[in-house]
Amino acid sequence: NAGVTQTPKFRVLKTGQSMTLLCAQDMNHEYMYWYRQDPGMGLRLIHYSVGEGTTAKGEVPDGYNVSRLKKQNFLLGLESAAPSQTSVYFCASSYHTGKSSYEQYFGPGTRLTVT
Amino acid sequence: AQSVTQPDIHITVSEGASLELRCNYSYGATPYLFWYVQSPGQGLQLLLKYFSGDTLVQGIKGFEAEFKRSQSSFNLRKPSVHWSDAAEYFCAVGERKTSYDKVIFGPGTSLSVIP
Numbered sequence: 674n675a676g677v678t679q680t681p682k683f684r685v686l687k688t689g690q691s692m693t694l695l696c697a698q699d700m701n702h703e704y705m706y707w708y709r710q711d712p713g714m715g716l717r718l719i720h721y722s723v724g725e726g727t728t729a730k731g732e733v734p735d736g737y738n739v740s741r742l743k744k745q746n747f748l749l750g751l752e753s754a755a756p757s758q759t760s761v762y763f764c765a766s767s768y769h770t771g772k773s774s775y776e777q778y779f780g781p782g783t784r785l786t787v788t
Numbered sequence: 789a790q791s792v793t794q795p796d797i798h799i800t801v802s803e804g805a806s807l808e809l810r811c812n813y814s815y816g817a818t819p820y821l822f823w824y825v826q827s828p829g830q831g832l833q834l835l836l837k838y839f840s841g842d843t844l845v846q847g848i849k850g851f852e853a854e855f856k857r858s859q860s861s862f863n864l865r866k867p868s869v870h871w872s873d874a875a876e877y878f879c880a881v882g883e884r885k886t887s888y889d890k891v892i893f894g895p896g897t898s899l900s901v902i903p
Contacts, residue, residue: 677831704889713797715878715893716832763831767889775820775882775889779831 674699677780679764685786686754694749694783696764703769705747706731706777707739709760716763722747723769754787761785790815790883792894800900801869809864809897811879820882821862822891823853827875835877838862849873874901 677698686692696705703724708716718731720739728739736758738750747766751758761784765777791814801807813819820839824832836847843855853864862879879894 713895715792715895718890765832775822775891776834776837777832777891779824779833781829781831 676700677764677766677778679762679780679783681783682781683784685788686751687788688755690754691750691752692754692785693751694762694764694785696747696749696766696780697745698747698764698766698778699745700766700778701744702766702778703744704767705741706765706767707737707747707749708763708765709733710763710782711760719749719762754785756787759785759787790881790892792879792881792892794877794879794894794897796897797895798898798900800902802902803871804868807864807866807869807873807899809877809879809899811862811864811894812860813862813879813881814860815881815883819862821853821855822880822882823847823851823862823864824878824880824893825849825875826878826896832878835864869899869901871901871903874899 680695706721707719710716717733722728722741725744740748761782763782764780767777793812822837823835826832835851836845838845838855846852851866876896878896880891883890
């Protein structure tokens with residue numbers, strides 16, 4: 674199993690450009706998440722999905738959109754990138770059954786720089 | 789609101805020395821508690837978890853953590869540190885929400901190991 678994969682690994686954008694980050698998992702997990710990681714702030718939840726076709730906002734959703742058209746994929750979009758979105762983005766997934774839903778499996782991350 | 793604090797931003801230990809990383813949480817009910825490790829350039833990996841029962845939990849890579857309700861703490865320990873343990877460590881608490889099971893991450897503690 675590949676687990677959770679993310680593409681691309683690195684990206685540099687100019688302010689105002691758009692892009693999509695792709696997350697894929699092969700563990701048949703129901704739940705998927707997008708986080709951003711900034712120094713000294715831990716991980717903050719951007720959006721999450723509890724199943725195919727459903728998405729919801731997390732703590733810091735502004736400036737991002739997501740889609741979950743297939744159970745195994747969770748896409749994160751930036752419509753008009755801003756320097757404040759420079760960060761490392763992590764995708765995660767988990768089961769939905771009881772306590773297992775708290776055990777999240779993480780991808781390797783995407784380092785995004787917006788100039 | 790639930791929160792997690794890790795008082796130490798950075799810790800340096802010598803290889804072979806013992807290690808304790810501190811974690812304090814704020815949560816009204818019995819918490820679900822986790823420690824994750826992030827090696828450089830990698831995603832987060834679950835080290836151990838506490839749901840209930842024995843307050844001393846064992847994890848992977850020789851780590852253990854002890855839940856102390858009276859101190860609202862869940863400190864991570866290892867008796868003898870190896871150079872490969874150099875990484876970022878995140879404490880986290882699970883919060884039951886109506887729509888999904890939220891995980892709140894602390895800001896992280898960076899561990900350096902001196903050979």
